Every structure is written in C-alpha cells, then in structure tokens.
Amino acid sequence: MMVGSTAPDFTLKDQDGNLIQLSSLKGRKVLLSFHPLAWTSVCADQMKSLELAYEEFESLKVVPLGISVDPVPSKKAWADALGLKKLRILSDFWPHGEVAKAFGIFRDKDGFSERANVLIDEEGKVIWMKVYPIKQLPDVGEILSFLRSE
Template identity: 65%
Template sequence: MTQPIALGTLLPDVTLKDQDGNDVTLSALRGKKVLLSFHPLAWTPICRDQMQGLENAYDAIEASGVVPLGLSVDSVPCKKAWADSMGLKRLRVLADFWPHGGFAQSLGLFRERQGFSERANLLVDQEGKAAWLKVYEIKTLPDLDEVLSVLRR
C-alpha cells in the first residue's frame, strides 16, 4: 500500500455517481466539511453495519456541519441494490468503480492485492483538504462515537 494522504493536503477533485446514478463532485461541496467513509465491498456484514451506522447518525452528522458519504469500488447498480436492501434514505453511497478504485488509489487508500479500498474515515475540511484520517483493520467496524466526537470538534 502506498502512503495515505497527508493531513492538510488538498484532495484531488473527483466526480463519482451515487446509488441513484447522480453525480457527486467533491469540489462542489467546498464550504462544507465532508466525511468520506470508505468500506471495502458492499454486501458484507461489517460494511453494512458501517453504512447503517452513518444512516442512523445522519442527523447528528449533519448537525455537526458535515456531509457524510460512503464509498467503495462497487458499481452503481450494486450500490443501488445494496442501499435499497439496507433501507438507506439519506446517506449517499458512491461508486469508485471506474477506473477501478481510482479515487481510493489517489488517496493512498487502495489495497492493490485485494482490489478494494481500506476501511477508513477521512474528514475533508471546507477548503477540500484532508483534516482527519483513520484507517481501520479491515474486519474492524469504525467506532461511530469516536467519529462523531471528531466531527464535533
């Protein structure tokens, strides 16, 4: 794995599709903080719990002035079926599908051998710079209370 993006670094601009096929462009979110919650693959229990946790905490995240986004290397149709199966109503889950994991690669968060991203939470500040990053063991569910505490700072 390459070195993850350094704090204070401006993220590359990217446009990814959400589960409904709508474009989400990172630079269009400037002026707001953004939580990028990377999960390796849809349809896995820990990834499901990670995204459902964000959905359940959506109001608290939004109250912190943060836009939460889930993302993985899965395709848009896969993301749509998965989001529907979990009953996601507000959380947008993005497809970093093509080039395969390209955005995760640009941030040093792609596992080349496995072909998917790290499990990680990256907080992007209002200027589009990396403000906080935590990479988790693949089988570890991120501690949502810890994430919320970081977002409230």
C-alpha cells in the same frame, strides 16, 4: 494522504446514478467513509451507522458519503436492502478504485480500498483520517467527538 493535505477532487455516481463532485461540496465538511465491498456484514454495519447518525452529521454541517469499488447497480440494490434513506454511497468502480488510489488507500492485491474514514474541511483539506483493520467496524462516535471538539 496526510492530514493537512488537499483532498484530490473527484466526481463519482451515487447509488441513484447522480453525480457527486467533491469540490462542489466546498463550504461544508465531507466525511468519506471507504469500505471494501458492498454486501458484506461489517461494510453494512458501517453504512447503517452513518445513516443512523445522519442528522447529527447534518447539524455539524458535514456531508457523510460511503464509497467503495462496487458498480452503481450493486450500490443501488444494497442501499435499498439496507434501508438507506439519506446516505449517499458512491461507486469508485471505473476507472477501478481510482479515488481510493488517489487517497493512497487502494489494496492492489485485493482490488478494493482499505476500510478508512477521511474527514475533509470546508476548504478541501484533510483534517482527520483513520485506516481501520479490514474486519473492524469504524466507530462513528470518534468522528463525531472530533467534530464536536473543533
């Protein structure tokens, strides 16, 4: 997936079993925050950082979404354990990693996605993307800085 390309549409369930379709969010920016696996420390910190910045994302008209290959029941238990109140975390469980594959960031040898942030504009185009080392916590500040500078 390259900056400037159209993001592939998808429909996935969030931790509460609600269907979230990317194309239904047109008119707002969307941040897809891919994380390898629930119940791991860096992934937990990644999702908590999005939850903490949720109001700022809202003020910038951005819908932040976490996404990993974990099944919905695991996402639900993890969201509850993390105390997520607003952030939706999506299950790319079946077909396994299909959305991560569509974005070109699925790690076949590991069975999960890269750690990556993909920012999509109001028209469904990728406007910013970064893949991080798997053990590195993404800096939410760099995304917010990019959004503020637009």
